[in-house]
Amino acid sequence: MNTALIEKVIKEIEGFTPKTEGEHVGRVTAVGDGVVAIDGLADAVMSEVVVFETGAGKRLEDTLEAEAVFGLVLNLEEDGVRAIVLGDAARVVEGATVKSTGKVLSVGASEELLGRVVDALGNPIDGKGPFKKTHPMPVEREAAGVIYRKHVSVPLQTGIKAIDAMIPIGRGQRELIIGDRGTGKTTVAIDAIINQKNEPEATRPICIYVAIGQKESKTARIVQQLKEAGALGYTIVVDAGASAPAALQFLAPFAGVAIGEYFMDKGKDVLVVYDDLSKQAVAYRQLSLLLRRPPGREAYPGDIFYLHSRLLERAARLSEEKGGGSITALPIIETQDGDISAYIPTNVISITDGQIFLLADLFNKGLRPAIDVGNSVSRVGGDAQTKAMKGVAGGLKLELAQFRELEAFMQFAQDLDAATAAQIASGQRMVEVLKQKNGAPLPFAVQVAVIYAANNKFLSDVAVSQVTAVEAAFASFLDAQFSDTLAEIQKTGLLSDDSKKELNRAVEEFRLAHPEFFTENA
Amino acid sequence: MEQEYASVLVRLVESGKTPKEAVAALVAVLKRHGREALLPRVARAFERTASRAALRTQTRITVARAADAAAAQQAAGATDAHVTVDDSLIGGWRLEQNGILTDNSYKRHLLDIYHRATRA
Numbered sequence: 001m002n003t004a005l006i007e008k009v010i011k012e013i014e015g016f017t018p019k020t021e022g023e024h025v026g027r028v029t030a031v032g033d034g035v036v037a038i039d040g041l042a043d044a045v046m047s048e049v050v051v052f053e054t055g056a057g058k059r060l061e062d063t064l065e066a067e068a069v070f071g072l073v074l075n076l077e078e079d080g081v082r083a084i085v086l087g088d089a090a091r092v093v094e095g096a097t098v099k100s101t102g103k104v105l106s107v108g109a110s111e112e113l114l115g116r117v118v119d120a121l122g123n124p125i126d127g128k129g130p131f132k133k134t135h136p137m138p139v140e141r142e143a144a145g146v147i148y149r150k151h152v153s154v155p156l157q158t159g160i161k162a163i164d165a166m167i168p169i170g171r172g173q174r175e176l177i178i179g180d181r182g183t184g185k186t187t188v189a190i191d192a193i194i195n196q197k198n199e200p201e202a203t204r205p206i207c208i209y210v211a212i213g214q215k216e217s218k219t220a221r222i223v224q225q226l227k228e229a230g231a232l233g234y235t236i237v238v239d240a241g242a243s244a245p246a247a248l249q250f251l252a253p254f255a256g257v258a259i260g261e262y263f264m265d266k267g268k269d270v271l272v273v274y275d276d277l278s279k280q281a282v283a284y285r286q287l288s289l290l291l292r293r294p295p296g297r298e299a300y301p302g303d304i305f306y307l308h309s310r311l312l313e314r315a316a317r318l319s320e321e322k323g324g325g326s327i328t329a330l331p332i333i334e335t336q337d338g339d340i341s342a343y344i345p346t347n348v349i350s351i352t353d354g355q356i357f358l359l360a361d362l363f364n365k366g367l368r369p370a371i372d373v374g375n376s377v378s379r380v381g382g383d384a385q386t387k388a389m390k391g392v393a394g395g396l397k398l399e400l401a402q403f404r405e406l407e408a409f410m411q412f413a414q415d416l417d418a419a420t421a422a423q424i425a426s427g428q429r430m431v432e433v434l435k436q437k438n439g440a441p442l443p444f445a446v447q448v449a450v451i452y453a454a455n456n457k458f459l460s461d462v463a464v465s466q467v468t469a470v471e472a473a474f475a476s477f478l479d480a481q482f483s484d485t486l487a488e489i490q491k492t493g494l495l496s497d498d499s500k501k502e503l504n505r506a507v508e509e510f511r512l513a514h515p516e517f518f519t520e521n522a
Numbered sequence: 523m524e525q526e527y528a529s530v531l532v533r534l535v536e537s538g539k540t541p542k543e544a545v546a547a548l549v550a551v552l553k554r555h556g557r558e559a560l561l562p563r564v565a566r567a568f569e570r571t572a573s574r575a576a577l578r579t580q581t582r583i584t585v586a587r588a589a590d591a592a593a594a595q596q597a598a599g600a601t602d603a604h605v606t607v608d609d610s611l612i613g614g615w616r617l618e619q620n621g622i623l624t625d626n627s628y629k630r631h632l633l634d635i636y637h638r639a640t641r642a
Binding site: 005008009011012013016018019020021022023024025026027029039040041042043055056057058059060063064078079097099 | 529574577578608610612618621622623624625626629631632633634635636638639640
């Protein structure tokens, strides 16, 4: 023991006055699978934190450094309560005393969390040391009421052309990302986080990535990717991996949104990604069955809808009186064999303000992001789309839908009239334009410029296989030669006549500089 | 199922019926529903419920040494408390009464001092 500590202990002894206040206690009557039945605790409330006495009968020196084991009350019953253990359940034994704390569960939040990885209770798990000062935020909190909300009108750029052009997302919106496993759901969400570095620092959203039931290797890879992309500085990762107890997997999304609310209450914009809520639903089903709640459809408990609705309702854009902050939620749901009509997917689809549906077939054809434009929708994002993007991408969704129909028809037709052939050629090129590499989100102004050029037949004499290369070269060319025009579009969100003229000039100059791309007959 | 029957039995006794009357009423109900086979399990569940209820209502005092019992009962104001000995308490006493724990053990006080000194 060092001298400083000895001095501190002496000081504590000198100023010691024994406190013998009574504490409400109960007794563990059964424990198993992380769920504990407690006799007593008549004054306990829902979501109250309780402490298990794990040092009873042990010598003082054996209990000095032992971490307290906490529990969370989830069932109030006639003779006692049932709680989930938020820690090492093996240390909780039958007959142990359980103390009431009178506090509901909260997680610590502060700016210190930026760039860090925390568990579902807000404890750092990245080995970078403890936080100095955090503010407790309740894990369960009522969502902002109607009068404290403002309609969604500010865009949240994802940097993904297909999304920003056709399924725009606004700050405060809840947009579901849904698809089978391995269709690029996480990639879309991570690209959206990375793209926020293109936003001015003052208005850049704080990003929170909540990993639920994911492999730790995947989470580690994502953290590394964010770090390499320079996005970790404004991102917080909340991790409740596949090896974490079901209780923590159930709590992780609530911890994520509670941290988000800390920043929203300060007037900041926040983007929260829940990856994924299917696994949270499974964890909650496990807990509910162990808590002996009656099972319903697919053995999920009756309140599974409320689990997700109360979480996603906390995404909001607050009114100016409340600081004007926002939380945008991007929940992810994994489907089985593309079935979006299953129980949990339909629940979450009905809660959210739209969905981005990713198709395995498109993914396997090499179309990435594999967005099924027909089934994807953004119910409120249209109001948040910038005028520039609205102007260039207004008819895109319809054009692509018509192209898909013609493409199916083309498989049987031998001769096509000129108009149909032109429409198919244009559609094929547009599909290529909307392809995008993983981890390469594009600034909004570049997206506008590229789609504007594509709409104006810039690519009509480019071979379909060359479109992606031409588009990338054109984006670099714009960045190098027409950065002022891009900056103007980025700043104003408008595509003025002057900007259009500049983009037309850019197209002409690019064609002259790279004649090798433009060989195919129009 | 047996737990529900046991709870009803407890309530019958609490409502003023004699144990004999309560058991007779329960047996009659079980017979009527063809569930006499449940009776031994109901008895065990009743035993569990009763012992838990007794544990809840019993006043218990824990001391570090048996010799301290009388003084602790006096200090805690619980002269009729059931006494248990736990030498890990070092000294002092712990009183549990009606779901309220008052911990006046030396172990608790020393732990408080240690945590205040190390976690400040």
